[in-house]
Amino acid sequence: xxELEQSPQSLIVQEGKNLTINCTSSKTLYGLYWxxxxxxxxxxxxxxxxxxxxxxxxxxxxxxxxxxxxQSSLHITASQPSHAGxxxxxxxxxxxxxxxxxxxxxxxxxxx
Amino acid sequence: EPEVTxxxxxxxxxxxxxxxxxxxxxxxxxxxxxxxxxxxxKVEFLVSFYxxxxxxxxxxxxxxxxxxxxxxxxxxxxxxxxxxxxxxxxFCASTDSTGNTIYFGEGSWLTVV
Numbered sequence: 001x002x003e004l005e006q007s008p009q010s011l012i013v014q015e016g017k018n019l020t021i022n023c024t025s026s027k028t029l030y031g032l033y034w035x036x037x038x039x040x041x042x043x044x045x046x047x048x049x050x051x052x053x054x055x056x057x058x059x060x061x062x063x064x065x066x067x068x069x070x071q072s073s074l075h076i077t078a079s080q081p082s083h084a085g086x087x088x089x090x091x092x093x094x095x096x097x098x099x100x101x102x103x104x105x106x107x108x109x110x111x112x
Numbered sequence: 113e114p115e116v117t118x119x120x121x122x123x124x125x126x127x128x129x130x131x132x133x134x135x136x137x138x139x140x141x142x143x144x145x146x147x148x149x150x151x152x153x154k155v156e157f158l159v160s161f162y163x164x165x166x167x168x169x170x171x172x173x174x175x176x177x178x179x180x181x182x183x184x185x186x187x188x189x190x191x192x193x194x195x196x197x198x199x200x201x202x203f204c205a206s207t208d209s210t211g212n213t214i215y216f217g218e219g220s221w222l223t224v225v
Contacts (some may be wrong), residue, residue: 042218
């Protein structure tokens with residue numbers, strides 16, 4: 001089984017709708033990083049969560065870490081076409097940031 | 113917004129040739145990484161580098177790969193004899209001592225023919 005699973009794999013939403021992407025680890029999460037990637041481009045850092053129950057927001061994107069469930073969720077409020085892309089979660093499962101394990105990504109499309 | 117820069121953005125090379133991918137990490141960062149992403153697949157860790165030595169490497173990072181910090185600003189990944197399966201996007205990343213923000217570069221597309 002995968003160490004880090006993301007769901008859904010893809011999402012198509014109408015502009016203005018809210019959406020949630022989940023990232024679940026099979027191992028203890030010491031740190032969880034969210035990135036956005038456009039096709040063929042680099043990873044854009046969104047936010048990092050470390051402590052259980054921690055919640056961070058950046059513009060209309062909010063991420064939360066549930067330590068007990070070993071899961072993080074990324075929520076976008078009132079989605080815009082600019083939110084389109086692939087969202088990746090990367091996890092530190094070793095207790096140091098020497099190595100991140102990445103999920104398969106969630107591809108988000110937002111239509112007008 | 114701080115930036116990790118990578119060159120070249122694209123490279124096509126013949127199988128068996130040596131390739132050097134270059135990165136300029138963010139200036140006050142101490143930890144450096146290379147990751148790769150084969151088209152349509154997950155981002156995979158290759159190697160981490162701190163204090164002028166490798167701190168961790170993956171199974172992918174075999175004897176064909178090497179990293180170097182030749183001066184105070186550059187961080188390079190060398191593939192000694194490229195194989196077809198080395199075709200991928202290679203990302204450089206860096207972070208400071210807290211590890212709270214790991215920044216990635218735009219990537220270098222490597223195509224081995």
